[in-house]
Every structure is written in structure tokens, then in C-alpha cells.
Amino acid sequence: MNAPVDVSFFARAAKPLTSYRKYWAARFGTAKFLPTSRAEMEALGWDSCDIVIVTGDAYVDHPSFGMAVIGRMLEAQGFRVGIIAQPDWHSADPFKALGKPNLFFGVTAGNMDSMINRYTADRKIRSDDAYTPGDVGGRRPDRAAIVYSQRCKEAWNDVPIVLGGIEGSLRRIAHYDYWQDKVRRSIVVDAKCDLLLYGNAERAIVEIAHRLAAREPVHQISDVRGTAFVRRETPEGWFEIDSTSVDLPGRVEAHVNPYLMVSEQAKANGATCTKEEEAQAVAAAAEAQGPVLLPPPLGEGGGRGAAKPLHFIPNPSLRKVPSPHPNPPPAGEGAKPEVRVKVPPRDRSVIRLPSYEQVRADPVLYAHANRVLHLETNPGNARALVQAHGEGATARDVWINPPPIPLTTAEMDHVFDLPYARSPHPRYADEHGSHDGATKIPAWEMIRFSVNIMRGCFGGCTFCSITEHEGRIIQSRSEDSIIKEVEAIRDSVKGFTGTISDLGGPTANMYRIGCKSPEIEAACRKPSCVYPGICPNLNTSHDPLIKIYRRARALKGIKKILIGSGLRYDLAVQSPEYVKELVQHHVGGYLKIAPEHTEQGPLTKMMKPGIGSYDRFKQMFEKFSAEAGKKQYLIPYFIAAHPGTSDEDMMNLALWLKRNGFRADQVQTFYPSPMATATAMYHTNKNPLRKITRESETVDIVRGDKRRRLHKAFLRYHDANNWPLLREALKKMGRADLIGNGKHHLIPTYQPLTDGSYQSARRKNSTPVVLKPVQPVQGRILTQHTGLPPRETGTGRAKPARKSR
Numbered sequence: 001m002n003a004p005v006d007v008s009f010f011a012r013a014a015k016p017l018t019s020y021r022k023y024w025a026a027r028f029g030t031a032k033f034l035p036t037s038r039a040e041m042e043a044l045g046w047d048s049c050d051i052v053i054v055t056g057d058a059y060v061d062h063p064s065f066g067m068a069v070i071g072r073m074l075e076a077q078g079f080r081v082g083i084i085a086q087p088d089w090h091s092a093d094p095f096k097a098l099g100k101p102n103l104f105f106g107v108t109a110g111n112m113d114s115m116i117n118r119y120t121a122d123r124k125i126r127s128d129d130a131y132t133p134g135d136v137g138g139r140r141p142d143r144a145a146i147v148y149s150q151r152c153k154e155a156w157n158d159v160p161i162v163l164g165g166i167e168g169s170l171r172r173i174a175h176y177d178y179w180q181d182k183v184r185r186s187i188v189v190d191a192k193c194d195l196l197l198y199g200n201a202e203r204a205i206v207e208i209a210h211r212l213a214a215r216e217p218v219h220q221i222s223d224v225r226g227t228a229f230v231r232r233e234t235p236e237g238w239f240e241i242d243s244t245s246v247d248l249p250g251r252v253e254a255h256v257n258p259y260l261m262v263s264e265q266a267k268a269n270g271a272t273c274t275k276e277e278e279a280q281a282v283a284a285a286a287e288a289q290g291p292v293l294l295p296p297p298l299g300e301g302g303g304r305g306a307a308k309p310l311h312f313i314p315n316p317s318l319r320k321v322p323s324p325h326p327n328p329p330p331a332g333e334g335a336k337p338e339v340r341v342k343v344p345p346r347d348r349s350v351i352r353l354p355s356y357e358q359v360r361a362d363p364v365l366y367a368h369a370n371r372v373l374h375l376e377t378n379p380g381n382a383r384a385l386v387q388a389h390g391e392g393a394t395a396r397d398v399w400i401n402p403p404p405i406p407l408t409t410a411e412m413d414h415v416f417d418l419p420y421a422r423s424p425h426p427r428y429a430d431e432h433g434s435h436d437g438a439t440k441i442p443a444w445e446m447i448r449f450s451v452n453i454m455r456g457c458f459g460g461c462t463f464c465s466i467t468e469h470e471g472r473i474i475q476s477r478s479e480d481s482i483i484k485e486v487e488a489i490r491d492s493v494k495g496f497t498g499t500i501s502d503l504g505g506p507t508a509n510m511y512r513i514g515c516k517s518p519e520i521e522a523a524c525r526k527p528s529c530v531y532p533g534i535c536p537n538l539n540t541s542h543d544p545l546i547k548i549y550r551r552a553r554a555l556k557g558i559k560k561i562l563i564g565s566g567l568r569y570d571l572a573v574q575s576p577e578y579v580k581e582l583v584q585h586h587v588g589g590y591l592k593i594a595p596e597h598t599e600q601g602p603l604t605k606m607m608k609p610g611i612g613s614y615d616r617f618k619q620m621f622e623k624f625s626a627e628a629g630k631k632q633y634l635i636p637y638f639i640a641a642h643p644g645t646s647d648e649d650m651m652n653l654a655l656w657l658k659r660n661g662f663r664a665d666q667v668q669t670f671y672p673s674p675m676a677t678a679t680a681m682y683h684t685n686k687n688p689l690r691k692i693t694r695e696s697e698t699v700d701i702v703r704g705d706k707r708r709r710l711h712k713a714f715l716r717y718h719d720a721n722n723w724p725l726l727r728e729a730l731k732k733m734g735r736a737d738l739i740g741n742g743k744h745h746l747i748p749t750y751q752p753l754t755d756g757s758y759q760s761a762r763r764k765n766s767t768p769v770v771l772k773p774v775q776p777v778q779g780r781i782l783t784q785h786t787g788l789p790p791r792e793t794g795t796g797r798a799k800p801a802r803k804s805r
Contacts, residue, residue: 504565
């Protein structure tokens, strides 16, 4: 399966996905849709399911939906797989709908973390859900992975539970929970699952399914990469590395008594003063021998005697292991080198993190644990991790195996070439058999005509969890596989008009980009390949991506191919040819990119490039747009209230926005997702990007609704509803000079009549504010800007008819 077209030459000591012998149930063939009811099972000739997948999303049989990928992957191995989508969690009965699974329950909260799906960044409940028919909210519980696991256990107590998905991945160790504002236990403990699969789980789920089918007890499956589970003690043959503390206390010295002599002080501390005792011994010996004539100085007289050499004794407390000498003496000559401590083998080493109780009580240890976790994410050198939960008789360890081995290009093709129906299950169709009306699923609509060409991201943005879930080694599909999917959309997807909405992935322009050296790639522990600058070992060629673009848009029936995934513009400027190709052929008038900020304070905590990279890309974008005779625009995205952001940083960002003529309609406030590095900053006020100590760097954190609203208000400086808050803040900051009615001012001095409402991009989440009646102040002349209602011009709503007298 190690195809020669792999961009990453990462050593993949893993069994290929297609090398397993198929399970006996493969004789039933392939289902058009995986069954969701007993009637559908009977139509397929099944008496039971081998595996039942429970998911918080509506069932869409498309490679962008996790339950479909895992379900089809297991089906290709010969297993009978059923789907229970968005079950009613108030009882265990809906979890029995397909009967008792023969092997295990596969549980996932869905493509999104259920808490992020349910709540806004301000902890307000959303009224919509893009993964539910009709965009209706409330179809899944909070912490769905835990609730579903408990209901599965209640339904069939003896059936193993294998938990997966993004919600499980980001909660595999003790983690800060933004919604409860506390540190919670690992989800492995709370969900009581038998195995947790984190990251992209195709390798792990296939191996586990075959081993369970071979009647291997689930508690004995403890050697699969990308899994986590509970065990009571470290097994034999493992080397445990203690990393439970950042404190290295030295010797505690007692206070010195000023009336004691040096030798007496030494005796008081249980030691001796060697020099003083040696002098006393020499004096006693001299008195016993009688008077001795001392020799004259060297070169004077002819006396007897010899000079006594000085002996230097090294201080053992200052002894260090010397670096290897470039020209060591032959064996048996010179001083003997000190013996180095042998480093235990990485594949048999486990790092013990601070326990759940420790990280819950000590933010510094939480930041330390987060840093260690992120340093152990490279499949080439990561070691197992273990974290204790509980004390005494209830103590148990959460054991986390190293990350899964990335898929090869041939394996990626296999996963994406599975027989997906590429549409929602027919049970969600309306009376006309369509999914475009009241039962439309917005998440499917968004990716309906898009193609995923790769996985992974080596950007390392601290507020993002892609690296923790998919890893930073890029896994790319082959060109032929991508073109095959484009043709399948053209020929089989209902409603296709000739436009592919995206050829991308987590990042638009990382296709077939990777490390030049397999040795360096396997040994690297950097969290980002492009921060603070692009790594010299990174191959930045965009030629394969350009070739894909050209071949895809040349297909018959394809009118336009747009790029909707996020663009890493600091990487794109390394290839002007790519930028030209993108701008002139694949931008539909607007291109969204994410500088996230303009100031170095927050950018260094985000691990994002400086605004200068944006300016260079903007120059290239405008140049190539003009050459093509097109009027196109960049739409930059920014984050408010990110750790490390001061009020002055947001003020400078607002000035930059006004200077460049931007008015942000959609504002993203920092959302502390579990296990992200920025979330660790938010919780601990420490910077895990650097070594954690008690005295290490602290980070300015934006907490409290008022300050978070202020940072959002700076991004929407043009919204009159925000002007009173901004005026107050600018005066406190000593920047009242930015208040005025000139072009160089940020906000005006006058205040128009507003209702205080804000219409968000997700309209259902907007909260209208009821306008309070204005009470005129005696002696003040009222205008429309200071309290008078707007004039009736006949263009608004009609006046109510007068009552007849």
C-alpha cells in the first residue's frame, strides 16, 4: 500500500487496510444505504448487525461524514453495520432499535463537538443545528458521547463500547471545560467506554473489529495505536518517565549560627570540614616527629626536600556529563569518560502526566500536561502517556497509546473510493423525495458539491484542534482518485449545475506538501512547520495542486471550480504561479482568508504569521486579478478576545480595519475548545508554547462578558450600537483623540437612535433588543441623532388609520 506517489515518506510500520481477510458476512454484499431500522435489515437479509454505530448527526452517506466513512470502511471488511442516528436519549429503548450487535457499539457525538454545536462562544444556546434535517436544534444531548455510551451500556451491558469522533479525541485526558469552567476527567472515565479511538480511526477500527471477531476479549486489546483505555497499573517491560511536576526542589539549608566555627557548622549538619581536620592532622604529625628544617625556596641554597603538589577535587554537585570529544583518545588512554544514562526505547516508554487531581487543583501543572501532550503527537517519535484518575481503592490510569500511523496515498484512495451514496438517507426526504426543502441538512448542502483532497494540517494554530485530531503529517489522495470523485459528482449528484464548491481539506493549499527528509519528519517535535517562519526542510511546491486544478476544470461538464477551504497565504506566496492560478480561475469574486489579527501580541500566542504576509499576498492577489480583468476582493477574518490580546491590540486592529475600508459583519470570538493550546492559556494564564515553570511567561486573558463584548465591539467599530461602549473604553485608555467626526477618528461623537440589536450571520442566533423609550432631558434640543424618532417618509410601514370621531 506504500504507493510511490506518497508525498510523505514517513515509515508506516502498519498493516495495510486492504490486507485483512474479509469477515464471513461479506457474502451479503454492499448496501445502498447502511440500515437504520429492522425493516431495512430484513430487506438486506440480515438477522443481526455485527456493529452498530450511534451518532449525533443525521445519517448522510458521504465521505465528509464520520459515521459514513467508518461504516463503509467496516462494510468493506465484510461486517454488517447499522446506523442509529440522533436517537432519543431519554431512555435506552431507541438504542435497541437494531437489536444486540454481535461485536460492539461504535459511539460518536458527530462531526462536531456536541457542546460547541449546542452553545455559542458566549455560552448561549443555539437554536439551529447544521447536522439536523431542517436545521433544527436540540436533537442531541449535551456531552453526547458520554450520554450515548451510558445508554448503550444500559441497553446491552455485555457489549463492548468503542468511542470515537472529535468529541472523544479532544477529551482523551483531563481537560478544561469552558461551559462548566472547571477541569473534567478524561472522557474514557466518564463515558465508561472500553476503548477510545482518537484521530482518524480507520486503521484502529479495522484492527479492533477483526480482533473482536476472532473472539479476543476487549480488555486484552491494549496495543493498538490511536487508542486510550483504563488500566490499573503499568505492565511489565515498560519504562515509566515521571513528568508529574515542574518543581525540582534543591537541598534546604538551615540557618547558619554565627557563633559556630566552620568545623562546628559542618558537624551540626552531619558533615565534616575536610580542610580544617587535615590541617589539625598535619600539625599533630609534625609535633610527633620533632622539628623539621624547611627547604629554601626553589633556586636558593642547597637544602633538602621536595615541593608538594596541589590536588584539585571536583565538586560532585556541579558535575555534568561532558559532550563527546571530537578526537577521543585511544582505548586505555586518557581519562575515563563518565557513563551516560541509557535512554529507554521510545516504543516501550510511557510518560506519566500529572494526575487529574493535580491538574484540577494546579493550573501550572495543567499547562505542563498540555505541553507534554502536544510534544507527543508525532507518530514517528511519540511515546505513550498515562494519567492517574482517583486515589486509593478507586485509582486507575488512563493509558493513551501513541497516535495512529498516517494513511498512505493508496489507503486514502481506498477510503474515498468506497461506495458512498453521496446523499442523506431517504428517511429524511420530504413528500417529493427531495432533500432541498424543509428537511434540508445545511452541513450536507455545504459539502454537497465539494471534494476533500487531503487530511492533516501542519499550521499548528493554537486555537484550532485539527492537529490534535488529524495530525500534522499531510495525507493526500492521488490525482486519479480526486478526478474520479469530481466525475461522480457531475454524473450522479442531483442538482449539480457545473460548479464544484471546493477542492480542499483542513487547509486549501497543503496538498502533497511535506518534509523533505523522512528522518527529520519522524524525529521532529515542532508544533508548526510554518511558524515563526517556514521550515527550510519543508517542501513548499504547489505544482501538484496546480496540476489538479487544471485537470479538474478541463473536465467536460465542469464550468467552475471554487476553492472554499481556508488558505494558508504565507505558504501560498512561496509559489506565485499558484496564487495566479487560484486568483484567475478559482475565486468567485470574494476570497476569504484568516489573518486573525494584526498585532504581534496575540499573533505570537496564535502561532500565526505577521500582517506583512497578508500584505504580500494582497499585492499578488490584486495584481493577478487586474491582469485577468476581474474585480475581486479579499475578505479577512479576525478573532476577538484571544489569549494574549490586550485592549490596545484590539483598538489597533479596529484602526487597521477602518484604514483599509473593512467592516466586519461576521465576528468570531475566541472559543476555548477542549485540549487546544490556546484553551490551556485561557485556563492557566501560562504559555505552553514554552517550557512551563512557576515563573514562566504569563498571558493576558480576556475574561468576563464585559471585556469580551468590548473586543467584539472593536471589530464592529462601525456598528452604532457599540459606540457608547467604545467611547467609554477609549476614554479610559487615554485615547479620546479617536472620538470625533473626522475621517481619522474611529467613532463619532454623536449617537444615532438605535435599538441595540445585532443581526449575526447565523440569523437565528441574533437576539433582538427591545428599545426603551427615550426620556427627553430638560433644556436639550432633540434631533434624530439624540432621541427623536425617525421621520415618516412614506417608505416605511403605513401609519395606523385614525379612529373616526
